[in-house]
Amino acid sequence: MERREQILVAAAREFDRAGFAGASIAGIARTAGVPQGTLHFHFPTKLSMALAVIDEQNSRTFAVVSHGDGSPTAALIGASRAIAELLRTDAIVRAGIRLSLERGEFAHATASFYEQWIGGIVDVFRSAIASGELRTDLAAEQLGATVVPYFTGVQLVSEVRTGRADLFAAVETMWHVLLAGTADPRHRERLFGVVAEAFRGAD
Template sequence: MVQQERAARTRQDLVRAAAEVFAQSGFTMASISTISKKAGVSTGALHFHFASKQALARAVEDEAAAVVRAIAGPAPDGGPHPLQRLIDATHALMGRLDQDVMVRAGFGLGSALPRREDAVDLRGVWQDWVEEVLRDAEREGVLAEGVSAADASIAVVAATVGFELLGAHDRTWTSAATLVRFWELLLPRLAAADGLGRLVSGGTPDTVPDRV
């Protein structure tokens, strides 16, 4: 049992080290020796857990995907307004991109060229969820007159993916202040007038991480 716990801890240390190296150097420039050194293990120990750099990248992406899927989860029964769910999720995602190197590296790996065949499409996961929530909003009649879920999805996905990409070099793009400004600009065009006043562009307190 102790040996299994140690092996699990070593594996997690390697995944964390890989995320840090990938986030800093990119997939192509990252080396097995740098990752193993950062994790405090030998390259032989690394290869015991991961056959290749590609396998490490997939492990990082899988952990990042678990975070994204937790943020972009199914609507709870009697849950909040669909647009508030969307606002809250954007704040939660950008907060994790700002604070969590695993999530940041997972998205960054999706931009690496040449693209790996087994890469996890985190942006695709996010896009699918945004489209689903906006379809819910359309069905519930809470979108502004003349606004379709398809058109709204284009604006929200393009903006949030843009924030994620730009935020890799300038964290201002993933800041809460940037998101508030985005939602304050978009919501009057996106939300039906009778529900607009109930929407909180800064996100609801229990769903948005504290950020500096």
């Protein structure tokens, strides 16, 4: 299992650096420090490695969404902060996101990933609306189907412009825009405070 993890991280680094088409089996084996035969023992093809990276990225990002927070909106804010941190520090998460945007052979796997994400976020938005934290004419389904692409676009543009150096600031601004348009006035200042606390000291 340790060797498999070593190869998976090496594959993620190569996919993150060069994309699926640009990454090579030889390069992944070299990065992992293993013979190509060992690599093929764990992953028969480059595609199987890419799909394993996407699956692991899904697990790591889904794991940061907490449903135990008394404030559903605060839980979403915290999850976005945690995912932003993973995007800056975790090669598997970065590579999985990059592969998910390449489509092609990953179309089914990545479509399923985004459907799961949107479904999970919709559930939290339903709770936020029911709790009175959010007051909007938009349905939870509309919010989820918009916020997931919004976050994806924010992190992608941050990667292109600054190598994600400004990602925390960009996500913080995203939440100010969202809350300005959807937060119930009774909860707005508290939720702005949650955003400020979540991103305080981030750089």
